[in-house]
Each structure stands twice: as structure tokens, then as C-alpha cells.
Amino acid sequence: MFFLRIFHPSLSKETTMLGLIVLVLLCGEASAGSHSLRYFFTSMTPIPGLPQFLIVGYVDGVEFVLYDSNRKEMIPRQCWMAESEGPEYWKQQTQTAREWEQALTISIQNLMRRTNQTDGTHTYQLMYGCEMRDDGSTSGFEQFGWDGKDYVNFDKDHMVWVTRVNWGEVSKNKWDQTPGFNKHVKRYLEQECIQSLKKYLKDGEQELRPFAPQVFLSVNKASATKWTQLSCLITGFYPCDIEVILLRNGKPIMGTYSTGILPNHNGTCQLRRWAQIELSDRVIYSCTYEHSSIGVETRNWDGTFRLTPGSSNRRNHNLTVGVMMIIPLLSLVIVMAVWKCRAAARGESSLNISAPA
Known part of the structure; x- marks a missing residue:
């Protein structure tokens, strides 16, 4: 026993x-x-x-x-x-x-x-x-x-x-x-x-075996100005312990935001980290992450503009409503x-x- x-x-x-x-x-x-x-x-x-x-x-x-x-x-x-x-x-x-x-x-x-x-x-x-x-x-x-x-x-x-x-x-x-x-x-x-x-x-x-993360690094150009949002979505990883850093020319970007580690329906986890950035031809933006399944890896932004998966207005609205519903509890x-x-x-x-x- x-x-x-x-x-x-x-x-x-x-x-x-x-x-x-x-x-x-x-x-x-x-x-x-x-x-x-x-x-x-x-x-x-x-x-x-x-x-x-x-x-x-x-x-x-x-x-x-x-x-x-x-x-x-x-x-x-x-x-x-x-x-x-x-x-x-x-x-x-x-x-x-x-x-x-x-x-x-x-x-x-x-x-x-x-x-x-x-x-x-x-x-x-x-x-x-x-x-x-x-x-x-x-x-x-x-x-x-x-x-x-x-x-x-x-x-x-x-x-x-x-x-x-x-x-x-x-x-x-x-x-x-x-x-x-x-x-x-x-x-x-x-x-x-x-x-x-x-x-x-x-x-x-x-x-409990490890699962390597999927990584989606994107830039969403919100207006005609140079300022936009750099977003790194990492999902499907397990264990649910991970370090994620956004980089500008290889150096950490200050003032980033994060969802924190969230559960997926299949027992794996996800995390999104983002920051406001100013686009420039001479700047390389990247996302570096460390997980027990793969060690340390870095993903560079490929220069294309696209929406981060799951970041549509409809999803954000549903998330907001869901958060408001659980606040009383x-x-x-x-x-x-x-x-x-x-x-x-x-x-x-x-x-x-x-x-x-």
C-alpha cells in the first residue's frame, strides 16, 4: 500500500x-x-x-x-x-x-x-x-x-x-x-x-509526457501609423511551464503584456505575449521561448501581416463576456x-x- x-x-x-x-x-x-x-x-x-x-x-x-x-x-x-x-x-x-x-x-x-x-x-x-x-x-x-x-x-x-x-x-x-x-x-x-x-x-x-508548443508570431497593423502590435501565441504545450520573451534586435522588449498560462481543452496549455512596437526596416522582431520538451528556441517575424489565431473581434467579445460572468464568483x-x-x-x-x- x-x-x-x-x-x-x-x-x-x-x-x-x-x-x-x-x-x-x-x-x-x-x-x-x-x-x-x-x-x-x-x-x-x-x-x-x-x-x-x-x-x-x-x-x-x-x-x-x-x-x-x-x-x-x-x-x-x-x-x-x-x-x-x-x-x-x-x-x-x-x-x-x-x-x-x-x-x-x-x-x-x-x-x-x-x-x-x-x-x-x-x-x-x-x-x-x-x-x-x-x-x-x-x-x-x-x-x-x-x-x-x-x-x-x-x-x-x-x-x-x-x-x-x-x-x-x-x-x-x-x-x-x-x-x-x-x-x-x-x-x-x-x-x-x-x-x-x-x-x-x-x-x-x-x-504527463511533454508536448512541444506550436508558435504563431504575428504583427497586426492597426492603422496607417507605424505603431502596431507584435503578438506571440504559444499553444499546445505540456507541462504547463514555459518562459516567453519578445525581442527587438535580440534584446528583450520592455513593457510587454501576457494572458498568463491558460488551459486548452485537451489538457495542454497556451500563452500569448504581446507589445506595442514601431515598425522599421532595420529592426528584427522575434519571440524566444523555453520549454522542457525542446529547450530554448527563437522564432523571427517573417515580415507579413496577419491576425493571431483566435484573436478575432468575436472571440475577444466572448472572452470579455465570459470574464464578466465569472467576476461575481x-x-x-x-x-x-x-x-x-x-x-x-x-x-x-x-x-x-x-x-x-
Whole structure:
């Protein structure tokens, strides 16, 4: 049986669980040429239509496990995950998720008292994970947030918790003084999390294999003036980590804009970066991009004018309408994701979940 053991100092026992929480579109992505395993969990005061507790796990930005307080069941979100683990595993993960749901509900009440708040909408978050780069180096992080702001973070190098707020000292001191806890956290981030990432990459090898991007570099001449828009659309790539830079005579153009990384319907991703430019016969415009599937490549503008695929007025209108429709929902949960973000090998391993605040 493959599972995660979670050390919870307030319970004085080790329990099992899989992973944790929400809204990856507003979380940071791993760098190009790397693989990442990230868990997020959020507990919140009641909001109509939304679960009070969420657990989400991501491999290379792909959601692969999910738990919420409405369903009260940990479920796989990818076929390869469902096929790699049996019923007993999911039963264990569900039980532990329910325990954490209860524990973090208590944490919200503690933090409301600590911050002198008696009502309103509040969120308590934990985000942790690790990254494995192509050069063999690794990194890991764990951080807590309260109402969309940093609350307490783990300094892995010095094995201490760090807080920027006075009311965070209680949790910092509690966790720093729990025997063996910080050493456990460090071990998980540096060893067991990486082992877990390798396992998931192997289990989902077919679905998680890299896809090289398609690149469309275009210039749209908007008027009779020399000023126009240079646009680089990159789509169909996976993993969803990519670096894109617009160049003028080989040097980065300042003041560019970007859609950010967006999902495609087939599980790949897309990104468009653009800038206002002044056309000149002696200037070479280009787009350089770095992705794990191909390394670094550069595409020069060929001098022809054309529309960027998918950039018609009709599409822009539909996009605007769609954004306006989701704004009310996002306004309810944006505090959950403003705070920055993004199971071990066969046998037992340890995970660094902390006690209620």
C-alpha cells in the first residue's frame, strides 16, 4: 500500500493522507525544465454555494486528487491515479481528510480570536510541495496563509518557522518547540516529496509526457501609423511551464503584456505575449521561448501581416463576456488565491502537516 503518513503534533500520532487544496490558476508555476508536486488546502468560514474545506493535489500543474467538505471523499482526478491505487488507499485518505477538515475548522476559530475578529469571511490555507529540475537540483516549500496574506512559512535551510505578524508567533513557537517536527518537515520536502513526485511521473507517464508548443508570431497593423502590435501565441504545450520573451534586435522588449498560462481543452496549455512596437526596416522582431520538451528556441517575424489565431473581434467579445460572468464568483473566493502559491515511493513516507494554529 502506498500512502503518506502525516505527523500532527497536536494529536501525538501519525495518520495517513494524500494531499491538499485550491485555485491553481492564481498560483505560481514551476520554472521551465522542471517537474513539480504541489498540494493545497483551504478551510473557510461558510459562503453559500462553496465548500468550507477543499483539498487539491497537482502534478506538473495537473489536478490528480480532490477532496471537498460537500462530497467528504478523497477521489482521483486522473485515470492513471485511479489505476495505481486500490480501495483501501482511498478509504485511508478520505478518513484523514475528514480529520483535517475538523482540525482546520478549529484553526479558523483560533485565528479569529487571535486577530480580534468575530465575523466576516475568513480563510486559512496551507500550501506545500517540491520541484525537481532537469539539472538534478530540487527545492521545496511550505507556507500558511490567513485571509490571503502570509501567516507563517517554513525556513528549510535553518529549520525554523518564520512569521511577519505578531499573532503568528504563537504558531511559530508551538511548532518550533515540538520535538522533531521541523526535522520531519525538512526531511519530507527534501526527500519524500521528491520520491512521491518521481512515482507520480512514472504512474502517469503516458498522460504527463511533454508536448512541444506550436508558435504563431504575428504583427497586426492597426492603422496607417507605424505603431502596431507584435503578438506571440504559444499553444499546445505540456507541462504547463514555459518562459516567453519578445525581442527587438535580440534584446528583450520592455513593457510587454501576457494572458498568463491558460488551459486548452485537451489538457495542454497556451500563452500569448504581446507589445506595442514601431515598425522599421532595420529592426528584427522575434519571440524566444523555453520549454522542457525542446529547450530554448527563437522564432523571427517573417515580415507579413496577419491576425493571431483566435484573436478575432468575436472571440475577444466572448472572452470579455465570459470574464464578466465569472467576476461575481471570483469575488467570493479571490482572497483564497491572492496569497501566492503552486505521496512518497512505495511503502511509508512522512508528510509535514502542522497542528491547528
